[in-house]
Amino acid sequence: LHKRHQAALKQKLDKLHAADIAYILEVLPLEQRLLVWNLVKSELDGLILLDVSDAVRETLISDMDTEELLSATEQLETDEIADLAPDLPEEVLQELLEHLNDQNRERLQSVLSHREDTVAALMDFGMVTIREDISLGVVLRYLRRRGDLPEHTDKLFVVDKRNALKGVLPLKRLLTNPPEKLVSEIMSKDVVFFHLDDDADEAARAFERYNLLSAPVVDREGKLQGRIGIDAIVDYIREKSDEEMLSQAGLLEEEDISSSVWKSAQNRWFWLAINLVTAFISTRVIGLFEDTIVKVVALASLMPIVAGIGGNTGNQTSMMIVRSIALGVINPSNVKRLIYKELAIGLLNGAVWGSVLGLIAYLLYRDIELGMVMMGATLLNLLVAAIMGIAIPLVRHRLGLDPAVGTSVLLTAMTDGVGFFIFLGLATLVLL
Amino acid sequence: LHKRHQAALKQKLDKLHAADIAYILEVLPLEQRLLVWNLVKSELDGLILLDVSDAVRETLISDMDTEELLSATEQLETDEIADLAPDLPEEVLQELLEHLNDQNRERLQSVLSHREDTVAALMDFGMVTIREDISLGVVLRYLRRRGDLPEHTDKLFVVDKRNALKGVLPLKRLLTNPPEKLVSEIMSKDVVFFHLDDDADEAARAFERYNLLSAPVVDREGKLQGRIGIDAIVDYIREKSDEEMLSQAGLLEEEDISSSVWKSAQNRWFWLAINLVTAFISTRVIGLFEDTIVKVVALASLMPIVAGIGGNTGNQTSMMIVRSIALGVINPSNVKRLIYKELAIGLLNGAVWGSVLGLIAYLLYRDIELGMVMMGATLLNLLVAAIMGIAIPLVRHRLGLDPAVGTSVLLTAMTDGVGFFIFLGLATLVLL
Numbered sequence: 130l131h132k133r134h135q136a137a138l139k140q141k142l143d144k145l146h147a148a149d150i151a152y153i154l155e156v157l158p159l160e161q162r163l164l165v166w167n168l169v170k171s172e173l174d175g176l177i178l179l180d181v182s183d184a185v186r187e188t189l190i191s192d193m194d195t196e197e198l199l200s201a202t203e204q205l206e207t208d209e210i211a212d213l214a215p216d217l218p219e220e221v222l223q224e225l226l227e228h229l230n231d232q233n234r235e236r237l238q239s240v241l242s243h244r245e246d247t248v249a250a251l252m253d254f255g256m257v258t259i260r261e262d263i264s265l266g267v268v269l270r271y272l273r274r275r276g277d278l279p280e281h282t283d284k285l286f287v288v289d290k291r292n293a294l295k296g297v298l299p300l301k302r303l304l305t306n307p308p309e310k311l312v313s314e315i316m317s318k319d320v321v322f323f324h325l326d327d328d329a330d331e332a333a334r335a336f337e338r339y340n341l342l343s344a345p346v347v348d349r350e351g352k353l354q355g356r357i358g359i360d361a362i363v364d365y366i367r368e369k370s371d372e373e374m375l376s377q378a379g380l381l382e383e384e385d386i387s388s389s390v391w392k393s394a395q396n397r398w399f400w401l402a403i404n405l406v407t408a409f410i411s412t413r414v415i416g417l418f419e420d421t422i423v424k425v426v427a428l429a430s431l432m433p434i435v436a437g438i439g440g441n442t443g444n445q446t447s448m449m450i451v452r453s454i455a456l457g458v459i460n461p462s463n464v465k466r467l468i469y470k471e472l473a474i475g476l477l478n479g480a481v482w483g484s485v486l487g488l489i490a491y492l493l494y495r496d497i498e499l500g501m502v503m504m505g506a507t508l509l510n511l512l513v514a515a516i517m518g519i520a521i522p523l524v525r526h527r528l529g530l531d532p533a534v535g536t537s538v539l540l541t542a543m544t545d546g547v548g549f550f551i552f553l554g555l556a557t558l559v560l561l
Numbered sequence: 562l563h564k565r566h567q568a569a570l571k572q573k574l575d576k577l578h579a580a581d582i583a584y585i586l587e588v589l590p591l592e593q594r595l596l597v598w599n600l601v602k603s604e605l606d607g608l609i610l611l612d613v614s615d616a617v618r619e620t621l622i623s624d625m626d627t628e629e630l631l632s633a634t635e636q637l638e639t640d641e642i643a644d645l646a647p648d649l650p651e652e653v654l655q656e657l658l659e660h661l662n663d664q665n666r667e668r669l670q671s672v673l674s675h676r677e678d679t680v681a682a683l684m685d686f687g688m689v690t691i692r693e694d695i696s697l698g699v700v701l702r703y704l705r706r707r708g709d710l711p712e713h714t715d716k717l718f719v720v721d722k723r724n725a726l727k728g729v730l731p732l733k734r735l736l737t738n739p740p741e742k743l744v745s746e747i748m749s750k751d752v753v754f755f756h757l758d759d760d761a762d763e764a765a766r767a768f769e770r771y772n773l774l775s776a777p778v779v780d781r782e783g784k785l786q787g788r789i790g791i792d793a794i795v796d797y798i799r800e801k802s803d804e805e806m807l808s809q810a811g812l813l814e815e816e817d818i819s820s821s822v823w824k825s826a827q828n829r830w831f832w833l834a835i836n837l838v839t840a841f842i843s844t845r846v847i848g849l850f851e852d853t854i855v856k857v858v859a860l861a862s863l864m865p866i867v868a869g870i871g872g873n874t875g876n877q878t879s880m881m882i883v884r885s886i887a888l889g890v891i892n893p894s895n896v897k898r899l900i901y902k903e904l905a906i907g908l909l910n911g912a913v914w915g916s917v918l919g920l921i922a923y924l925l926y927r928d929i930e931l932g933m934v935m936m937g938a939t940l941l942n943l944l945v946a947a948i949m950g951i952a953i954p955l956v957r958h959r960l961g962l963d964p965a966v967g968t969s970v971l972l973t974a975m976t977d978g979v980g981f982f983i984f985l986g987l988a989t990l991v992l993l
Contacts, residue, residue, distance in 0.1 A: 272736045276737055281772070304704045342713060404873045452803075452806075
């Protein structure tokens with residue numbers, strides 16, 4: 130790139146929003162990405178690092194020295210530093226901690242000490258606190274003197290002198306009530322709030338259910354520790370659903386379109402290897418029936434169908450269960466009904482599709498017994514699929530594991546293996 | 562249920578938030594759900610109908626007569642009525658339209674005339690407009706006189722007398738600037754806004770990118786038509802990712818855990834039928850090679866593995882493409898690079914996993930030629946999988962179809978059929 134072009138490019142970049150530069154960096158191949166990255170004005174470095182995807186962030190950070198990283202992160206809020214922390218080199222993080230004031234260091238350490246899927250990890254510290262015994266007029270003057278409000282402030286938090294949360298004052302009420310009224314008269318005491326170690330999933334659900342924009346976070350003693358904003362919730366929901374889709378398609382983590390072939394391949398090997406192992410185990414069943422297949426070779430082309438429809442119905446069932454668990458609508462009285470229902474659907478599907486498949490097998494090979502075997506095996510395998518589709522996610526959930534991740538792989542392996550066994554076994558009994 | 566118990570239940574329900582009652586209705590089986598529904602105080606009916614899932618909403622609406630539906634919907638905002646409209650009986654909708662004032666009728670008809678995935682469908686009308694030539698003090702007095710602000714108001718919209726959007730005044734700035742300043746001095750003119758027929762997906766991405774809480778919607782002439790709030794965006798993101806997951810698992814639409822066996826079965830038949838058809842077609846390939854299988858029966862237990870690993874890698878590739886399309890990071894210069902990359906990964910994977918599978922096949926059957934066939938077929942099928950994994954979503958996208966829905970089914974059918982053909986074909990050539 131020519132010097133003059135670089136200057137022109139830099140001029141254009143200087144006019145852009147950090148989020149737009151982040152988007153451009155995502156799209157560019159590695160080499161050009163780093164070139165643009167070095168032209169970006171350094172005040173935006175921190176915000177851009179926050180905005181880009183994990184894969185891109187890694188490439189940008191590995192291009193920066195300690196000095197650059199420190200100046201980029203120093204412009205950030207404490208909660209933003211916490212978001213970047215896992216990707217920062219240890220020595221940068223240590224130096225950052227030293228540079229922070231006591232309050233912010235404590236906050237950062239508190240966030241980093243909580244697990245990633247807790248409320249603490251979603252929290253920011255952009256809260257404005259007031260006391261309940263002052264008038265709205267005083268609050269208005271205080272805000273004007275303060276000069277600026279943190280992003281996404283839709284309510285002020287009312288605390289006592291111990292910093293314990295007493296209520297919230299929505300800006301709406303502050304703006305529409307006479308200035309001589311007291312905060313305590315106007316504030317809402319019926320507050321949706323969270324504890325530091327509450328589940329992030331539950332917080333996300335509460336935000337959706339009550340249409341919240343922000344909510345206070347308190348510690349065990351009810352003291353205000355931070356705030357969750359809807360922006361963090363949106364990011365969390367997006368990330369979660371992304372993760373699930375990726376693992377369902379057999380990817381370990383987010384992969385950036387410009388990451389190298391070697392890195393991308395590795396990212397995909399974990400689930401590929403697992404799939405391969407399960408496929409090998411389930412197809413070993415076929416080896417047991419080689420004699421049968423040699424005698425009735427039609428079985429070879431029919432058996433993948435029986436296995437396949439089992440996998441499909443099993444996945445439908447397990448998806449219903451995984452969703453119900455995620456929505457929190459499963460309870461002991463439900464489970465029984467759910468199991469009966471899924472078994473009934475399996476039986477109904479088995480009768481319908483079993484008949485269809487049996488008929489087609491008969492028409493293809495003009496062999497009534499083969500048609501009956503196809504029908505019976507389909508029916509039985511759909512019942513197995515229903516049972517597995519219920520059992521796998523429920524057991525994983527009981528064991529405290531994510532009911533979604535890996536369920537599909539496990540289930541397909543089961544319905545394949547059992548499907549082959551039922552079909553070939555029945556064929557051996559009936560046809561030979 | 563006893564009368565006295567009913568009274569006690571009603572008392573408890575009367576104290577609950579509409580969203581919580583909606584949650585309870587979701588969890589209950591049909592009969593008990595309708596019982597509770599009839600105890601809920603009618604002022605909440607409308608809000609609850611909005612909150613419950615589509616499947617539950619249907620059961621509730623079918624339990625209400627025209628009178629009840631009218632009184633439930635009359636309490637709602639125009640944009641909320643628009644959300645319910647698709648589920649309401651025609652005569653209720655007509656009567657509702659007659660009851661609305663001119664402005665609201667026009668608004669409702671405008672929303673209903675736009676497609677479901679446009680900005681118009683996400684919009685609400687809770688906007689507060691001001692003129693630019695007044696002082697902040699006047700705005701504050703106006704708001705106090707108004708007495709209430711629509712939910713989620715984080716900014717006021719500045720319009721001229723033609724109702725054309727001139728800028729926005731964030732409440733933050735209103736609160737932190739001296740009252741004698743003019744709106745025109747303080748307002749932000751650099752506004753993210755949308756047109757009525759903009760894509761909802763794009764709006765959602767803009768909300769995430771710029772961390773918006775609300776944004777104005779204008780018509781072609783720049784006149785303010787409504788507002789999008791982050792709550793609508795969150796619902797939209799959730800629904801979209803839900804839809805994708807459901808269709809990936811082979812479900813047509815959201816199914817409620819208490820919907821009947823018959824209805825649930827029907828919901829699952831669409832994708833099952835498609836899967837069955839594709840499975841039949843792809844396994845017909847096996848029939849072509851029955852002679853080969855009879856001679857080398859080991860092929861029967863190895864062929865599902867070759868087909869399976871093709872499906873898995875193909876799904877990984879197509880997921881990368883679908884995501885890149887969704888994130889908007891695919892452009893003509895990218896596509897070529899992407900194709901090369903996926904082919905390279907396919908080649909690498911083919912070499913690695915082909916060797917592994919070839920070796921295992923050799924060890925199992927002590928037949929070098931069989932091992933070579935396994936290796937070659939795996940390598941070739943992984944290349945086919947990469948090509949299909951790229952081509953299917955890209956072509957669907959070009960054709961204006963959703964690149965995600967159905968891609969996995971189509972892809973698996975291809976990798977199965979082609980996988981069987983390559984493996985059995987190679988075996989016929991080499992082994993016989």
